[in-house]
Amino acid sequence: MSSQIHDYPIKPIPFTQVEITDSFWQPRIHTAATVTVPYDFQQCEDTGRITNFDKAAGALPGAHEGIFYNDSDVFKVVEGAAYALLVAPDAALEDYVDALIAKFAAAQEADGYLYTARTIDPGAVDERCGAARWSNLAVNHELYNVGHMYEAAVAWYEATGKRNFLEVALKNAGLIDAVFGEDKLRDVPGHQQIELGLARLYRCTGDTKYLRLAKFFLDERGQAERREIYGAYCQDHLPVTQQREVVGHAVRAGYQYAAMTDIAAMCQAEEYARAVLTLWENMVSKKMALTGGVGARHEGEAFGDAYELPSLTAYNETCAAQASIYWNQRLFLLTGESKFIDVLERTLYNGFLSGVGMDGRSFFYVNPLACDGEFRFNREAHMTRRPWYGTACCPTNVARLLPALAGYVYAQRDDQLYVNLYAAGSAQLQLPSGAIRIKQRTRYPWDGRIDIDIFAEAATDFTVKLRIPGYALGQPVPSDLYASLDAETGTVELLVAGEAVPLRMEAGYATIARRWQGTTRLTLRLPMSARRMIAHAAVADLRGQVALERGPLVYALESADNPGRVLELGLADASPVQAEHRADLLGGTTTLRGQALDAAGATVDFTAIPYCVWGHRGDGQMTTWLKRI
Incomplete structure (x- = not known):
């Protein structure tokens, strides 16, 4: 690694210096800060995630409750709370988090180790945790959890000026640095995240050991001659600078690619920069849904093959969309090219925002582009947003992005x-x-x-x-994966x-x-006419289909507005489509209206709503793609 430590050439204007007051994002941000954050904390209380820290500290009896990565959910909500305090100051929330941090400190072992699934009863851990520390990193999220802790601790310090959580994080990071390295234990986490947290600790403290450790964990991936590798599911099949195709678990991949971009910038590592740009081209050219969602397969929550982009069975996890937003923001900061913000915007307004209900307390884990009213696509066999999940990464992740959204504007x-x-x-x-x-x-x-x-x-x-968004210049997506049929875009x-x-x-x-x-x-x-979108001919599931967009929004037809089977509707290329704002619908939204043909060939009126607000009116059919006639 270069002895010179740098940073991104472009710096985001911190969200603390930016205020959003519009009618679209401001209500979402306010709801996240005042509803989602306290709601998530209550869910963490109710599901034993917080009492696990009390048990690890010896303050309560009992066994570990829940899944071995549950610590991370609490840390993510604390990060969201730090941002929320700057959006909507709340002394009671600040006191609550300070009390939580005291629990974290009490649960931490003397050498800095913090993993409640082991500390509560080292002799009776879930076998997936491994019999000893660091013995099953492919599965156990031991390093993933603390990566989220590092991010939360820095956020708390920056929001409040208090070092109470930062000291817990630094003590743990010191332990990790003492254990892992080129002349120490050579292994990597199965689920990436610690790399992002370490880079953030470096930026906060200026201590280069954290950045070197982040780069070590990335450099060590795929090194089959030195250690057992964990395969493509974990992006551990090749050295990271030799990876050319986005593969495996989409959230893990997104966090890795974001961390690689950090290394490209902070270490001026050209081989890292070349790798992440190649990986990005692969994603946006062959593996990204129209909504910006990524990770087509339910199996493994993973990227599929090139052009494997189904609608009904698409997975497109909310966390994967969020990881893509983090990655695209970093790529912009590295290069100054607007195409990365184009993808960020598409993902933010569509593939990410659909994942959280307007009430701030209901969540999609899975975000398909169609629903037939029968296939229970969502996690835990549901078709609607749910108040919580056993694996609660999505409800807790959205709590840390929305309150900080203003930091993406300038x-x-x-x-x-x-x-x-x-x-x-x-x-x-x-x-x-x-x-x-x-x-x-x-x-x-x-x-x-x-x-x-x-x-x-x-x-x-x-x-x-x-x-100038790509859609305003006739290229809605910075690749040939999707194209507009409308030659005149304004x-x-x-x-x-x-x-x-x-x-x-x-x-x-x-x-x-x-x-x-x-x-x-x-x-x-900017031109705001409706656009008809088609997919690359190699996308077998979308041949002969057309979708509607307007501005940054992808539109969907939902059975609540369109009687009958919306999946059977067809749209003619010449059929006019008009925008109509409805102040009375879904908090105020612009709809698209036109005429389509049903399965019998009869002309029917249709109404399309922004994809991000579908699913608020009960079970039913939905589709973003219509038959092209």
């Missing part, structure tokens, strides 16, 4: 300001040339007009880069201080370099 590199996501709100930031304030006014994703006021008190030279218009200017495009961004003083309004108009 980024900066030197005197360049990137506007990546469009949502009404404001931000304050410091560029090398001076302080600026930003205010967005928009109804996006319902409307394509975005007004951005930029205020600089003193005359200041800097560059603003507005992402025109992108940009006004600066009321005057129309030509688009000067750089890496997918309209670039405005000028001297700014006072308030300058930028007006961006």
Whole structure:
């Protein structure tokens, strides 16, 4: 590893400096902070996840309750709580988490070890945990759990300034560093996550041993001449820099690829950068659902073969979508290319957001692109969002992304300001040339007009880069996996201080370099006509089918709006499709309306809703793909 430690060339503007006030995301963020986080904590209480720490500390009698990776769920909710406190300050929540952290510290063994499934009764552990520490890393999540702890501890420190949780994490990381390494135990976790946590500890503390350890765990994967490897399911079939195809468990893969991108940036490791870019191309060209969801197979929660993209039986775990968001954000920070934010946006609005109900306390684990009203696609044999799962990674994961979402809106590199996501709100930031304030006014994703006021008190030279989504330029996905049938997508218009200017495009961004003083309004108009989408001919399950999109949203037909069997409907290429906003539907949503043909050839009216809000009105059929006629 290079002796020089670096970081990403582009830095996100922290969510603490950004406020989202729009009608689409703000209610979701507020619900996550004030409903999902406390709800998840209560579920962790009710299912014994929290009392496991009391038992490990000797404060309560009894055996370990639940699955050996349950510790991680509590850590994830603590991370979400840290972000929630900055969105919606809550003294009672802060006190509650401080009490939890005291439990974590009490459960930690003297040398830093923290894994309640073993500590409670080392002589009676689940055989999957292994008879001794580190003896079954392929399965036992021993390192995965603490990876989430590291992320939560850093988040808590950054949110509150308190080191109580950070000290627990650092003590554990010191133990891991003492045990694993080139001249020590050479092994890797079956489920990646510790690598991300270690990189975050490095960024927080500046101690390079954490980054070196993260790179060790990645470098060690696939090294069959040195250790028993765990296979493609765990992305442990080849050295990571030789991996070219996304394979195996999709969440594990996404966390690994995100961590590899961290190493590419922080260690300036070119071989890592080449590998992650190749893997990304493979995913978006051959293995990504229209919604951005990944992991087509129920078996192994895994990526399928190239172009294996079913609708009815697609798995597309919510956690896998979240991992993809983390990875795409990092790829943007590494390269400055908008195509990564295009995929992030598609995944965020569709494949991820469908995973959490509007109430903040119901969740899809599985996100198919069709439901026939019979196949119980969701985890634990259900067809609706559920309040909880025995394996609760998805309900606890969403609690840590949504409260921090504002941190994905803006980024900066030197005197360049990137506007990546469009949502009404404001931000304050410091560029090398001076302080600026930003205010967005928009109804996006319902409307394509975005007004951005930029205020600089003193005359200041800097560059603003507005992402022009690929869909507005005729390429909704940055590959040939999906394409729009509609040749006319409308025109992108940009006004600066009321005057129309030509688009000067750089890496997918309209670039405005000028001297700014006072308030300058930028007006961006993105085309928002409905698009008919088709899949690559090699996707056997989608041949002869068409889907509908508008802006960043994928649309679905649901039986609640369309009597009969929606899976049998066909849409003609020339049939008009119109947008209609319905303030009374699903919290206010823009629908698509048109006419289709049913199985008997009769013309019927149809209504399509955004895929992300399907499933709120009981069991029934749903489809994103229609027969193309």
